[in-house]
Amino acid sequence: xxxxxxxxxxxxxxxxxxxxxxxxxxxxxxxxxxxxxxxxxxxxxxxxxxxxxxxxxxxxxxxxxxxxxxxxxxxxxxxxxxxxxxxxxxxxxxxxxxxxxxxxxxxxxxxxxxxxxxxxxxxxxxxxxxxxxxxxxxxxxxxxxxxxxxxxxxxxxxxxxxxxxxxxxxxxxxxxxxxxxxxxxxxxxxxxxxxxxxxxxxxxxxxxxxxxxxxxxxxxxxx
Amino acid sequence: xxxxxxxxxxxxxxxxxxxxxxxxxxxxxxxxxxxxxxxxxxxxxxxxxxxxxxxxxxxxxxxxxxxxxxxxxxxxxxxxxxxxxxxxxxxxxxxxxxxxxxxxxxxxxxxxxxxxxxxxxxxxxxxxxxxxxxxxxxxxxxxxxxxxxxxxxxxxxxxxxxxxxxxxxxxxxxxxxxxxxxxxxxxxxxxxxxxxxxxxxxxxxxxxxxxxxxxxxxxxxxxxxxxxxxxxxxxxxxxxxxxxxxxxxxxxxxxxxxxxxxxxxxxxxxxxxxxxxxxxxxxxxxxxxxxxxxxxxxxxxxxxxxxxxxxxxxxxxxxxxxxxxxxxxxxxxxxxxxxxxxxxxxxxxxxxxxxxxxxxxxxxxxxxxxxxxxxxxxxxxxxxxxxxxxxxxxxxxxxxxxxxxxxxxxxxxxxxxxxxxxxxxxxxxxxxxxxxxxxxxxxxxxxxxxxxxxxxxxxxxxxxxxxxxxxxxxxxxxxxxxxxxxxxxxxxxx
Numbered sequence: 001x002x003x004x005x006x007x008x009x010x011x012x013x014x015x016x017x018x019x020x021x022x023x024x025x026x027x028x029x030x031x032x033x034x035x036x037x038x039x040x041x042x043x044x045x046x047x048x049x050x051x052x053x054x055x056x057x058x059x060x061x062x063x064x065x066x067x068x069x070x071x072x073x074x075x076x077x078x079x080x081x082x083x084x085x086x087x088x089x090x091x092x093x094x095x096x097x098x099x100x101x102x103x104x105x106x107x108x109x110x111x112x113x114x115x116x117x118x119x120x121x122x123x124x125x126x127x128x129x130x131x132x133x134x135x136x137x138x139x140x141x142x143x144x145x146x147x148x149x150x151x152x153x154x155x156x157x158x159x160x161x162x163x164x165x166x167x168x169x170x171x172x173x174x175x176x177x178x179x180x181x182x183x184x185x186x187x188x189x190x191x192x193x194x195x196x197x198x199x200x201x202x203x204x205x206x207x208x209x210x211x212x213x214x215x216x217x218x219x220x221x222x223x
Numbered sequence: 224x225x226x227x228x229x230x231x232x233x234x235x236x237x238x239x240x241x242x243x244x245x246x247x248x249x250x251x252x253x254x255x256x257x258x259x260x261x262x263x264x265x266x267x268x269x270x271x272x273x274x275x276x277x278x279x280x281x282x283x284x285x286x287x288x289x290x291x292x293x294x295x296x297x298x299x300x301x302x303x304x305x306x307x308x309x310x311x312x313x314x315x316x317x318x319x320x321x322x323x324x325x326x327x328x329x330x331x332x333x334x335x336x337x338x339x340x341x342x343x344x345x346x347x348x349x350x351x352x353x354x355x356x357x358x359x360x361x362x363x364x365x366x367x368x369x370x371x372x373x374x375x376x377x378x379x380x381x382x383x384x385x386x387x388x389x390x391x392x393x394x395x396x397x398x399x400x401x402x403x404x405x406x407x408x409x410x411x412x413x414x415x416x417x418x419x420x421x422x423x424x425x426x427x428x429x430x431x432x433x434x435x436x437x438x439x440x441x442x443x444x445x446x447x448x449x450x451x452x453x454x455x456x457x458x459x460x461x462x463x464x465x466x467x468x469x470x471x472x473x474x475x476x477x478x479x480x481x482x483x484x485x486x487x488x489x490x491x492x493x494x495x496x497x498x499x500x501x502x503x504x505x506x507x508x509x510x511x512x513x514x515x516x517x518x519x520x521x522x523x524x525x526x527x528x529x530x531x532x533x534x535x536x537x538x539x540x541x542x543x544x545x546x547x548x549x550x551x552x553x554x555x556x557x558x559x560x561x562x563x564x565x566x567x568x569x570x571x572x573x574x575x576x577x578x579x580x581x582x583x584x585x586x587x588x589x590x591x592x593x594x595x596x597x598x599x600x601x602x603x604x605x606x607x608x609x610x611x612x613x614x615x616x617x618x619x620x621x622x623x624x625x626x627x628x629x630x631x632x633x634x635x636x637x638x639x640x641x642x643x644x645x646x647x648x649x650x651x652x653x654x655x656x657x658x659x660x661x662x663x664x665x666x667x668x669x670x671x672x673x674x675x676x677x678x679x680x681x682x683x684x685x686x687x688x689x690x691x692x693x694x695x696x697x698x699x700x701x702x703x704x705x706x707x708x709x710x711x712x713x714x715x716x717x
Contacts, residue, residue, distance in 0.1 A: 054586060055710035075590065082588025093583040095228070097235030102227055107587050109224040118224070154587070 002028040002051060002162075002194070007060035007070075009046055009217075020046040021057070022217035030161065033188055033195040035208035035222075043217040044198045045166060051196060052085050052164045053077040064162070082110045086155035088184075090167035092147040094139040094154075100126055101135040104154045111158060125157035126150065129183060145176040149183070156187055163188070165197045169204055181207055225593075229600050239573050240605055246565035247609025247692050248616055251685045255617030258684065259675035260624065267673060281509050282501040284341060284516060286331040287524045320362045324401060324456035324490040327357035332495040335487075337520055341499050344515045346508035351408035352496040354486050355477070356401040358455050363394040399441060401455060402477035403486025406430055412500040414466070414480065422449035422464030430482050435460040439467040441478035455481065456489040566609075566692050570602050570700030578707060585709035598704045599697030606693020607686070614685050624675045 009021040020043045028034055038044050049055045050062055053069045054077075062069040067080055086107070087093075094103045104122035113121065123135055129149040139147055148168065155163055165184065169177035181204055188195040197208060205211050211222030233240050310319035326332050338352040404412060406425035414424065420439050435455070437447055442465050445453075452459045460481060487493050503512045509527050516525045574581070581594055 049710040052586065055708070078585070078588055078590050080588075081586060087583075087586045089583070091579070093579055093586075095580055095583070097231040098228065102224075102231070105224055106228075106584065106589075110588055110590070110593065115224070 001030050001065065002026065003061075003063040004050070005061045007050060007057040007062060009043075009050065009055070010058045019217050021050070021219075024060070024214075024217075024219045026212070026219060028194060028196070030194055031192050032210060033185070033208045034197070034210045034212060035205035036196065036198045036212045036214060037200070037202070037205050037222065038214040040200075042215045043219075044214055046217075047214060047219070048164050048166050048196070048198050051162070052087060053080050083158070084160050085162045085164065086158065086160040088148070088151050088155050088163065088165040088168045090170035092139070092144075092151045092171075094147055094150055096139055099136045099138055100131060100142065100150045100153075103139070103150055104157050107154050107158045121157055122153075125153040128156075128187075129153045144172055145179065148172065148176075148180055152180070152183060152187070156191070159191070160193060162194045162196070165195070167199055168197065169199070169201060177201070177204065225597065225600075228597060229604065232597075232601055233604060236573065239569055240608070243566045243569045243602070243605040243696070244609035244612060246569075247606060247689060248612035250692075251610055251613025251688055252616035252620060254688060255614065255677075255681055255685050256620040256624070256675070258681045259617075259621045259677060260673070262678065262681075263624075263673050263675045266676065281503040281527060282513055282516065283526050284337065284499040284501065284520065285497065285524045285526075286333040287522055315366060316364050317366070318362075318364050320360070322358065322360040322454065322457040324356050324358045324486070326490070326492065326497065327355065327400070330355045330497050332492055332497050333523070335494045335496045337523065338496065338499055340519050341501055341516055344512055344519060346504040346512050347501055348504045349408070349411045349502040351405055351412035351500045352483065353412060353498050353500070354403035354483055354490070354492060354495060355497040356403065356486060356490050356492075358399055358401050358479070360397040360454070361394065362397070363392065365392040399445075399478040401479045401481060401486060403481055403483040403490075405483050411502040413477065417466035420465045420467050422462070424464055424466070425480060425482060429463075431484055432482060433458060433460045433485060434463045434482070436464045436466055436480045437462055438478050439465040453479065455479065458489060566602065566605070566696035567699050570598065570696040571703050574598060574700050574703045574707075577704075581704050581707050582709050585707070591705040595701035595705050598701040599694070602697030602700055603690070603693040606689045606691075606696070609692070610686055610689020613689065614682060617685065618677065621675045621677055624673070628672045628674065630672055 004024055004026040007021055007024040007026075008019065011018045011020060022043075024047065036044050036047060046055075050057055050069070051064075053064070053072075056070050060070065064080065064084070067076075069077065069080070072080070095106065098106070101119065101122045104125050105118050108118045108121060123132065126132055126135060126149075129152055131146060131149050131153065134142060134146060134150075137146075139150070142150065148171075152168075163184075168184065169180050172180060184195065184197075185207055187193075195208075197204060199205055205222075213220050213222045310317045312318075332354065335352060338350060341347060342350045402413060404414060404425070406429045407427035408414070414436075417438075422436070425434065425436055435453060437445075437453070442448065442462070447453055447462055449462050449464060451462045453462055454460070460479075466480075483496070487495060501512065501516070503509045513525050513527055516523065584594060585591075
């Protein structure tokens, strides 16, 4: 469960201070599917990075379960990301020189999973997203839809408690968008994880059980 | 996983891998070639020095020249004095002849006890003394006494007598260099630099004997051969052997070699020597031996082979200077600029291009340490890849140099004398002749074929540089990657 209390995040841009998040207080129970909407530059991605333990707030606290993410060091944040949090990005962010199976394996590499089991789990994750026959393909040999599926397989292979998706359908056409969202929603329901989706797309946001709106760093509950 | 990632990255980013490896390879090849050529030039230099100073000689000891005291005639021009009764007269012509064996100009002698002093210095494995002399023979023919002086009254009688029968004179000066040396010392000194071509060399049993070994070039010029007799300071010596320089065209240190004790007696320089040749126990002892000799003999000039190297001239010296001054700098500049810098910049550039990749890996949970290790490992593999290619290119370059075998000319200054037959004519009408021939500085010249030897140390150096270059690039690139914060890395591509 996420607990955010009075979270503020500012950046220095030259002599100017930019406030990306302003006094955000939020609670997200385990297993909830949440959509975060807002205009470009409104603070969506910054909030997602705070939730994903990629950055610390300037002020306020962020707790994930027992862990206070705003106080932990880089090493401990890295270990939490490695075990509990997964990401799906708009640009897929696959390693271009690695095959689909190797890309999925990168999520298991730091968990002490033995090589044979790692390969088995990566293959199973790819099969679950419909890419069981594309294990050895490089990202450049896959379509956008397939690449995002590989990214989802990579996110889910380690069985995280939280899945953070940053514009997961931003680079996809409508048909593929629905297909990917069906996949994500199905996995969310099947695995009982917390799914937080940042999106511009209202059609995507409507799938969530809870919608949040963030504008100029200020968070409000959506309709 | 990490090995797979490393392998795929190196194979997948061939261009970057190739740029780093090629840069490294060219620099390492250059280092290998420059080092090999440098070694070749040093070997050539040692060959030239060996031909002049002796193969085993590490150090030479001479007396430091000092200005003569007032009234001191030592070192002045040679004179030949003839008394009224000297010479033989026949047919109105008086023939005179005189030979003198003395230290030549520029040669300073000192007490032979210095040899014992030098031999007693720690880490001196061998020492030999020599006495460098010039034998000058004056031969002349002049009108008999009855044909000289005031002409008879009336003055109509023309002069007669003399070699031209018209009252004229003719003189001839013959000069050659003589080196007195201890026949028992063959390991160090001038005789170690020569090759016996005929007869035998001097041996310990020759001490006190009037025997000589001639330089073969001088023997040819003077029409002398083994078994002939040569006159030195008016004393007949039997030629027991001929020697030639170890290298093709280099002169040996003297025209004539005789036992040291005989040379001292004939020249009147009993107990005197002009040079001590010293061999150190090992090359690492040379500096210590030089310092100790300088302390024991404060008045002496103590030169090492390194000092003597400055006397090497010609294209070998130019090549040596080139290697020392240009080649090493060039290799360092190229190494720094073309290899290390390219490797580092390329690695940093690669890290920058892979910002999204590293940001993603950090988001997945990869630690800084794992990412730094990944970048460093990639560079560490690229370095030896370049190193292996560099060694291959370097060896190829050395092979080409050895096949082309460029010839360098070299000269080393040594004291020598003009050959026989130099002389002058004077006196009577038409008596002008060629110039005086005497002791002079001569240059021993050699054509040395440059070879570039390959040593294990050069290969080890190349491997070390390759690893160092890869390590440096890896550390700097890895540090750069570790500085990427995952949020910033992902934000930069959002």
